[in-house]
Amino acid sequence: MANNKALGTGGRKSDKDLKIRVKTAKGRKVASTKWLERQLNDPYVARARSEGYRSRAAFKIKEMDEKHKLFKKGMHVVDLGAAPGGWSQVAAAAVGSTVEKPLVVGIDYLDMDTIPGVILLKKDFTEDDAPAMLIDAMGGHGADVVMSDMAWPTTGHRATDHLRIVHLIEIAADFAIQVLKPGGSFVAKVFQGGTEHELLHMLKRHFSTTFHVKPPSSRKDSAEAYLVAKGFKGRQEPETEL
Incomplete structure (x- = not known):
């Protein structure tokens, strides 16, 4: 007895059947x-x-911008951990950055091909002199958006990986507070386990709104999410205990 598949009458294949299998x-x-x-x-x-x-990650910042209105024409943007450059590409198009008037500065220790309208620095952001290099590349302008997709290679030890990503967020947030203009925004990758209470408290003191986002393009089985802080109030003095 001939089967439906042989006769071509089995109907549409399921998505599972259409998946590419790799040996x-x-x-x-x-x-x-x-x-x-x-x-x-x-x-x-x-x-x-x-x-x-340059990467699927471009859609993450694009989706966050579409929903939360991060970018406007003429804004200055800093991209921390920029490689391979997808976030910088999205930002450059959104703010109208050009070769003649670059409005986006990206930094990463990995090599990157040039991106029109983006100043790219090959440097590890965790090194002490990296913030000064970025500020110099910004040409005296403050930033409207500081964004970070930085992440350490995972060790497989959950507690260690969490501490490492929190450290990256902390130094990125410290830099953002140094360079953001009033009303500016900060976006940073976080992982399951959330943001440390002290860091979140600090950001809430400096920004009008702070929340977590998981954009649709972030894989459902991934522990990653993004911390978004909007409405920078200007540098606030640390609270003192009575």
């Missing part, structure tokens, strides 16, 4: 195979390629 090649780890399979089946990876973005 584990000799010398390739199972984890690498799974990552490759996920990339090949990720619609955001395909969209990034077709729309000229």
Whole structure:
């Protein structure tokens, strides 16, 4: 008895049937195979390629901007941990940054190809002289948005990884408070476990609104989310205990 598949009458294949399967090649780890399979089946990876973005991460900041109105024409933006450059690409287009008048400055210790309208610094942001280099590259302008997609390579130890990402957020937030104009915004990657109470308290003192966001393009099985702080009040003096 002929089956429906042979006769071509089985109807539309399910999404599961249409997924690309990747065989584990000799010398390739199972984890690498799974990552490759996920990339090949990720619609955001395909969209990034077709729309000229350097990574799927570009859609995360794009979605956050669409919902929370982070960028306006003429704004100055700093991108911490910019590689491969997707966030800088989105910001440059949104603020109208050009080669003649660059409004976006990005920094990363990894090599990046040039992006029109973006000043790129090859430097580890955690090094002591990195903030001064960024301020110099900004040409005396304050920032309207400081954004950070920085993350350390994970160790597999949950508590350690949490402390490491909190440290990155802290130094990014300290920099943002130094350079933001009143009304400015700060965006930073966080992971499951949330933001440390002291850090969140500090941000609430300096910003009108502070909240967590998980944009649609952030994978559902990922622990990542983003901390968004808007309405910078200007540098506030630390609270003193009585």
